[in-house]
Amino acid sequence: MCEFSRQEFIEGLQMLGVDSIDKLKYLLPSLRAELKDEHKFRDIYNFAFGWAKEKGQKSLALDTALGMWRLLFKERPWPLVELWCQFLQAKHNKAISKDTWSQLFEFSRIIDPSVSNYDSEGAWPYLIDEFVEYLRENQSLEACTSGA
Amino acid sequence: MSQAKKKNFKIEPFKHKVEMDPKYAEKTWKILEDAIHEIYNHNASGLSFEELYRNAYNMVLHKYGEKLYSGLVNTMTQHMREIARTVEAAQGGLFLEELNSKWCEHNKSLQMIRDILMYMDRTYVNNFNKTPVHELGLNLWRDNIVRSPRIRDRLLHTLLDLVHRERTGEVINRGLMRNITKMLVDLGPTVYQEDFERPFLDAASDFYRVESQQFVETCDCADYLRKAEKRLNEEIDRVTHYLDAKSEPKITAVVEKEVIGNRMKLLVEMENSGLVSMLIDDKYDDLGRMYNMFHRVSTGLQTIRDLMTAHLRDTGRQLVLDPERLKDPVEFVQRLLDEKDKYDKIIQLSFGNDKTFQNALNSSFEYFINLNVRSPEFISLFVDDKLRKGLKGVSEEDVESVLDKVMMLFRYLQEKDVFEKYYKQHLAKRLLSGRTVSDDAERSLIVKLKTECGYQFTSKLEGMFTDMKTSRDTMQGFNATLAGSETNEGPTLAVQVLTTGSWPTQSGARCNLPTEILSMCDKFKQYYLSTHTGRRLTWQTNMGTADLKATFGNGNKHELNVSTYQMCILCLFNKADRLMYREIEQATDIPASDLQRSLQSLACVKGKNVLRKEPMSKDISEDDVFLVNDKFSSKFYKVKISTVVAQKESEPEKQETRQKVEEDRKPQIEAAIVRIMKARRLLDHNNIISEVTKQLQARFLPNPAVIKKRIESLIEREFLERDSVDRKLYRYLA
Numbered sequence: 001m002c003e004f005s006r007q008e009f010i011e012g013l014q015m016l017g018v019d020s021i022d023k024l025k026y027l028l029p030s031l032r033a034e035l036k037d038e039h040k041f042r043d044i045y046n047f048a049f050g051w052a053k054e055k056g057q058k059s060l061a062l063d064t065a066l067g068m069w070r071l072l073f074k075e076r077p078w079p080l081v082e083l084w085c086q087f088l089q090a091k092h093n094k095a096i097s098k099d100t101w102s103q104l105f106e107f108s109r110i111i112d113p114s115v116s117n118y119d120s121e122g123a124w125p126y127l128i129d130e131f132v133e134y135l136r137e138n139q140s141l142e143a144c145t146s147g148a
Numbered sequence: 149m150s151q152a153k154k155k156n157f158k159i160e161p162f163k164h165k166v167e168m169d170p171k172y173a174e175k176t177w178k179i180l181e182d183a184i185h186e187i188y189n190h191n192a193s194g195l196s197f198e199e200l201y202r203n204a205y206n207m208v209l210h211k212y213g214e215k216l217y218s219g220l221v222n223t224m225t226q227h228m229r230e231i232a233r234t235v236e237a238a239q240g241g242l243f244l245e246e247l248n249s250k251w252c253e254h255n256k257s258l259q260m261i262r263d264i265l266m267y268m269d270r271t272y273v274n275n276f277n278k279t280p281v282h283e284l285g286l287n288l289w290r291d292n293i294v295r296s297p298r299i300r301d302r303l304l305h306t307l308l309d310l311v312h313r314e315r316t317g318e319v320i321n322r323g324l325m326r327n328i329t330k331m332l333v334d335l336g337p338t339v340y341q342e343d344f345e346r347p348f349l350d351a352a353s354d355f356y357r358v359e360s361q362q363f364v365e366t367c368d369c370a371d372y373l374r375k376a377e378k379r380l381n382e383e384i385d386r387v388t389h390y391l392d393a394k395s396e397p398k399i400t401a402v403v404e405k406e407v408i409g410n411r412m413k414l415l416v417e418m419e420n421s422g423l424v425s426m427l428i429d430d431k432y433d434d435l436g437r438m439y440n441m442f443h444r445v446s447t448g449l450q451t452i453r454d455l456m457t458a459h460l461r462d463t464g465r466q467l468v469l470d471p472e473r474l475k476d477p478v479e480f481v482q483r484l485l486d487e488k489d490k491y492d493k494i495i496q497l498s499f500g501n502d503k504t505f506q507n508a509l510n511s512s513f514e515y516f517i518n519l520n521v522r523s524p525e526f527i528s529l530f531v532d533d534k535l536r537k538g539l540k541g542v543s544e545e546d547v548e549s550v551l552d553k554v555m556m557l558f559r560y561l562q563e564k565d566v567f568e569k570y571y572k573q574h575l576a577k578r579l580l581s582g583r584t585v586s587d588d589a590e591r592s593l594i595v596k597l598k599t600e601c602g603y604q605f606t607s608k609l610e611g612m613f614t615d616m617k618t619s620r621d622t623m624q625g626f627n628a629t630l631a632g633s634e635t636n637e638g639p640t641l642a643v644q645v646l647t648t649g650s651w652p653t654q655s656g657a658r659c660n661l662p663t664e665i666l667s668m669c670d671k672f673k674q675y676y677l678s679t680h681t682g683r684r685l686t687w688q689t690n691m692g693t694a695d696l697k698a699t700f701g702n703g704n705k706h707e708l709n710v711s712t713y714q715m716c717i718l719c720l721f722n723k724a725d726r727l728m729y730r731e732i733e734q735a736t737d738i739p740a741s742d743l744q745r746s747l748q749s750l751a752c753v754k755g756k757n758v759l760r761k762e763p764m765s766k767d768i769s770e771d772d773v774f775l776v777n778d779k780f781s782s783k784f785y786k787v788k789i790s791t792v793v794a795q796k797e798s799e800p801e802k803q804e805t806r807q808k809v810e811e812d813r814k815p816q817i818e819a820a821i822v823r824i825m826k827a828r829r830l831l832d833h834n835n836i837i838s839e840v841t842k843q844l845q846a847r848f849l850p851n852p853a854v855i856k857k858r859i860e861s862l863i864e865r866e867f868l869e870r871d872s873v874d875r876k877l878y879r880y881l882a
Contacts, residue, residue, distance in 0.1 A: 058864065059864075097860065097863075097864050098863075098864070099860055099863045099864065099870070100860075102870075103870075103875070106875055121833070121834055122833075122876065123832070123833030123834075123856075123875065123876040123878075125856075125860055126853065126856050126857050126860060129853075129856075
């Protein structure tokens, strides 16, 4: 997982016009800034799945996925990322499919943190349906305990 | 009269008529006037029709038509007024009679007068657009008598009063009534309608409103309906006898509204006598009457239907969820069939086989049968019971009718695939234990299922029958080879060879077969594999039976019919007198739960306890010791101890079957999704769900969440993908 081939490494840096560490350092902030663009972010996000998983596997191991998510969502904050990771560890404990991975991004983009605009008929993957349920249970729990 | 004098070819134009002498006109009129008087005074016999006609003719011809006409009007009016006074003076009951007789006379007089004045009717009246004589006579009658202020109201009240009295049981003069109403009709349609009919209908409305209120408070539902029917018939009768036919629909509408329409809900919901109790007590006549009466009112039948449906669903739900009933599956199903029969009969006898009621019945049954998830299992158990013993000695037609009823219940099931699973299990047990009452009956049911659900449903079942037949042939061949060989002694073996795919899946059953039969079993295996290479045979030891001849210590000899497991256990006692549980377990290698069940049925059941157990407790424990029960006795030579009979599943078994069903459903759902997407190429989520549901509904109702998971699985396996622009769309990947 997370491998670059030599070819890819060289070609990639060539395209960036980088041939020294200093030049790379110099470029990093602007590269980071690119992530602010939604489309670019999506491309990188989706690429990350294929790149992070083991060769020959169809799905991404959970631990790797969690790490990746935390990493990616640092650049583009999503308030529910920790809860999502918590939920997966508690309830799912299995590898992540490609569809779930890509749909999660859409979820973070479209649905607001209070999940008030979540549409249960919205063709979301089953795992995300469960996540929303998990959130709602915990919200009401919080409401109970805070009320008491 | 003058004539033109003839001149030489000169014809003079007609210059002027010779007028009638006015005094002559007056004289002529007088003659006629007198005649009219005489006519009205019943003295017409002395008059000459010819003379009067001629006089009238002359008057009109000489342009005195107007005088004639106005004279007529005046004279008749005068007479009308006289008649009015006479009628007004009449007392009590004589009022109507007087009116009636005067009316008859008037008509006669009018006819005569019209005949006399016929020329005027045809010429003067037409030319000057006057009312013809007959009509004039009627109008004058109407205006001066019937609508005279002193007669009008009195007439109406008299008539209404008579009707009311008749309604309360008195006998009235119907002939007289008829004449009067006919008079009103003759006087013009509006006269009858406005002067009589409308108030009549209003009075009827009031009357029935009050009466129905009384009835509702004092009668029960059936009684009320009988009274209502009676009243309705009375009113129709009334119209036939003395009202205008056009009043019939109007008066029946009034009765229907007041007596039925406004009371419907109350009637139907009456405690202890309303619709529900009628249904419970099979009151066919009362229900039929209710149907006929309510049919007349626009929402009547719907009222009945709605309450019937609610009651049926309620009863059905109680039936189906009552824990007591669930203890005996056969009883449970029988009760359902009885309920259906009951309502079929009601709909046939009382509701005229009304289709809407049939539909209501069907939808109710469909609703509550599916409230209990075990319904499919129970229906299969019912069939099993019938095919094993219930239909013994029953005629072919009756067998067909029972099977048809079962099919009818089957159609109501939502989870038909669950039924299929149980049916297969039960059929397997029936076939293998040879306990089916009639092969024909079995096949007949398979055919019915095939017709209902298609070839796919029954192909495996038919495979089972084929296996049985093939096995019989195989056995013939095997026994033939035995006959030739040396060892003709030894146990008789009957083998059924089952094709794995067709028969219900078994968890790997194994045990050590007793030595007494091992050699025979191996011989068979050899024989079979010699003729069918490339196949693998595994003994299914949990499905077999054996007949053992046993001699007990007390000298009793019996033939014991036992399961294969039980045979393994019993044969051990050929070599040992007492055995511990653990020894038996080790020697036979039978799985623990099956072993315990078998031992229990051999040692702990009264009348079948061929073994003795120490200690004599009801349950089997691992420290128990078993011995042959030398004191065993039974009044039958052949004793049946086998446990291979279809029965209601225990909780864990039920869970297992349920799981298998769910597993089986997954590929079916996926196949449906793929079929649909292949045809449509691009489809959104909700539409896939509804299409899949529609395709599978003949077998079961798929859960949308399960469908979603299958879609995701198909995406994972790259059969489908999400559209890049609209995430709710899926695309088929060829």
